[in-house]
Amino acid sequence: MARYFKYKSVADLEAENTRLGIDLRFADDLSPLFRPLTMGARTVGNRWCIHPMEGCDGDLDGRPGELTFRRYLRFGAGGAKMIWGEACAVNHEARATPRQIWLNESTQPTFAKLVADCRAAHRDANGDDSDLLFGLQLTHSGRYSYRPVLATHDPLLVGRGRVTPDTPLLSDDELKRLVDDYVATAKLAVSVGFDFLDVKQCHRYLLNELLGARNRPGLYGGSFENRTRLAREIFLAVRAAVPSHIILATRLNVFDGIPFHMGEGGDGTPDAWAAPLANGWGMAADNPFTPDLSEPLRWIAEMRTLGVQLVNVTMGNPYAQPHYGRPFEYPPPDGYESPEHPLVGVDRHFQATETIQRAEPDLAIVGTGYSYLQEFLPQAAAANVRDGRVQLVGVGRASLAQPDWVHQLLEHGTLDRKRVCRTFSYCTALMRAKDHPLGQFPTGCPPFDKEGYAEVWKEVQQLRAKKEQPGTTQG
Numbered sequence: 001m002a003r004y005f006k007y008k009s010v011a012d013l014e015a016e017n018t019r020l021g022i023d024l025r026f027a028d029d030l031s032p033l034f035r036p037l038t039m040g041a042r043t044v045g046n047r048w049c050i051h052p053m054e055g056c057d058g059d060l061d062g063r064p065g066e067l068t069f070r071r072y073l074r075f076g077a078g079g080a081k082m083i084w085g086e087a088c089a090v091n092h093e094a095r096a097t098p099r100q101i102w103l104n105e106s107t108q109p110t111f112a113k114l115v116a117d118c119r120a121a122h123r124d125a126n127g128d129d130s131d132l133l134f135g136l137q138l139t140h141s142g143r144y145s146y147r148p149v150l151a152t153h154d155p156l157l158v159g160r161g162r163v164t165p166d167t168p169l170l171s172d173d174e175l176k177r178l179v180d181d182y183v184a185t186a187k188l189a190v191s192v193g194f195d196f197l198d199v200k201q202c203h204r205y206l207l208n209e210l211l212g213a214r215n216r217p218g219l220y221g222g223s224f225e226n227r228t229r230l231a232r233e234i235f236l237a238v239r240a241a242v243p244s245h246i247i248l249a250t251r252l253n254v255f256d257g258i259p260f261h262m263g264e265g266g267d268g269t270p271d272a273w274a275a276p277l278a279n280g281w282g283m284a285a286d287n288p289f290t291p292d293l294s295e296p297l298r299w300i301a302e303m304r305t306l307g308v309q310l311v312n313v314t315m316g317n318p319y320a321q322p323h324y325g326r327p328f329e330y331p332p333p334d335g336y337e338s339p340e341h342p343l344v345g346v347d348r349h350f351q352a353t354e355t356i357q358r359a360e361p362d363l364a365i366v367g368t369g370y371s372y373l374q375e376f377l378p379q380a381a382a383a384n385v386r387d388g389r390v391q392l393v394g395v396g397r398a399s400l401a402q403p404d405w406v407h408q409l410l411e412h413g414t415l416d417r418k419r420v421c422r423t424f425s426y427c428t429a430l431m432r433a434k435d436h437p438l439g440q441f442p443t444g445c446p447p448f449d450k451e452g453y454a455e456v457w458k459e460v461q462q463l464r465a466k467k468e469q470p471g472t473t474q475g
C-alpha cells in the first residue's frame with residue numbers, strides 16, 4: 001500500500017510541491033480566511049464552508065434523524081459561516097439510500113427544527129448568526145438512486161451498484177416532470193429557513209450525468225444546449241418560485257474524469273448492451289483523464305444569467321474514481337488505491353477552481369480538495385484566498401473529524417493535531433457498509449468522534465468478520 005503523507009512542516013510540503021511540479025501554495029497569515037464576503041444582499045462572516053456530506057442517518061420517511069441533528073448542531077457551533085447542507089432528495093425515487101433525507105410536506109416541520117437548532121447552536125457559540133448562510137442541496141440520484149434510473153447508457157458504470165441491463169432510461173417527459181419536484185422542494189426549503197438552494201450537478205448523479213449525455217437522443221442529449229436543458233429549466237423555474245433574497249447555488253462537477261468510448265462494461269468485459277456510449281463532462285476529447293474546462297466555463301457564465309450566485313466546484317465520481325473528488329491516504333474498503341500522488345489530485349482541484357474563479361472574479365466560488373492537507377489545510381486555504389484563486393474554502397471530511405476547527409484556529413492559530421482528519425476513509429467505509437437492518441449505516445468519523453460512531457464502527461467490523469468466516473452465510 002502506497003503511503004505519501006509524511007510531511008512534518010509546510011517546508012516539507014513546499015519541497016514536495018517542487019518535486020511534483022505542482023502549484024500548491026501556503027501562507028502563515030490566516031487573516032484572509034476571516035474576512036467577510038458579500039454575496040448579493042447577504043454577507044457571509046468568514047471564508048469557511050462546510051461541504052455537503054450525507055450522514056445517511058435520516059429516518060425512513062426522509063426526516064432528519066437524531067444523528068443528523070447532532071451533526072448540524074456541531075457544524076453550527078463550529079464557527080464556519082457557510083454550511084452547505086447535504087444531498088436532499090426531491091422525490092421518493094430520487095433518494096440514494098433509504099436513509100437519505102427527503103424534504104416534503106410531512107417532513108417539513110423536522111427540517112424547520114433542524115435549521116432553527118443549527119442556527120441557535122451557531123448563536124450560542126459564536127454570538128451572531130446574521131452572517132451565517134445555511135443552504136440545502138437538492139438532488140436526484142439518478143443511477144445511484146436505490147431504485148436506479150438512467151439518463152444515459154453510460155458504459156463505465158454498467159454492472160456497478162444496482163444498475164442492471166433492465167434499469168430504465170428516463171424519458172424526456174419524465175425528465176421534464178422533475179422540474180416540478182425541484183420547485184416544490186425549493187419552496188419547502190425556503191419555508192423552513194434555508195438561505196441558499198443548491199441544484200446539484202455533480203458526482204455523476206442525474207443532472208451531472210445529463211451534462212455529459214452526448215449520445216442521448218431527444219431534447220436532453222447531444223448538443224450543449226440540450227445537455228444543460230433540464231438544469232436550465234430547473235434554475236428558471238426555481239428562481240421564479242422563490243423570493244429574490246434566496247441565493248441560487250450549484251455544486252458542479254467541472255471534470256468527470258471517467259473513461260468513455262471503452263466499448264465494454266464497467267467490469268472490463270465486452271458489453272454490447274453498453275452501447276451507445278456517452279461521453280462525460282469537462283474532459284478533453286482525446287483523453288478522458290485530462291480536464292477541459294471550456295464547457296463548464298460556458299455553463300457557469302450562462303448559469304449566472306439564470307440567477308446562480310454561488311458555485312461549489314468539485315469533480316469525479318465517488319463510486320468509480322474516488323481519488324479525483326476526495327484525494328485520500330488510506331483506500332476505501334473496496335481497496336481502491338489512489339493511482340496518483342494525492343497531492344496531484346489536490347492541485348487539480350485548486351488549478352481548475354482558479355481557472356474558473358479568474359474567469360468569474362466576482363462570483364462566489366467554493367473550492368474543494370482541502371482535507372488531504374491535514375494540519376496544513378489552513379495555510380493552503382489562506383494562500384488560495386489571498387491570491388484570488390478562490391473566494392471560499394470548502395472542508396468536507398475534516399469537518400466530520402473536527403467540526404470546531406474554526407474555533408481551534410481562532411483560539412490557538414492551529415488545528416487540534418489529535419483530531420485532524422487523516423483521510424482514513426472510515427466515513428466512506430460506513431457509507432458503503434451493507435446489512436444494516438434499516439438498509440444503511442449512518443456515517444461520521446469513528447476515529448475522532450468516538451462518542452458518535454465508535455459503536456457503529458464496531459458493528460460494521462463484526463458484520464464484516466462474520467461474513468469473512470469460511471462457511472458463514474449472512475442471515
Ligand SMILES: Cc1cc2nc3c(=O)[nH]c(=O)nc-3n(C[C@H](O)[C@H](O)[C@H](O)COP(=O)(O)O)c2cc1C
Nearest residue numbers: 051052053054086087326369370371395396397427
Ligand atoms: C461521508 C461523505 C458524504 C458526502 N456527501 C456528499 C453530499 O451529500 N453531496 C456532495 O455534493 N458531496 C458529498 N460528499 C463529498 C464532499 O462534499 C467533498 O466534496 C469531499 O469529501 C472532498 O472534500 P474533502 O477533501 O474536504 O473531504 C461526501 C463526502 C463524504 C466523505
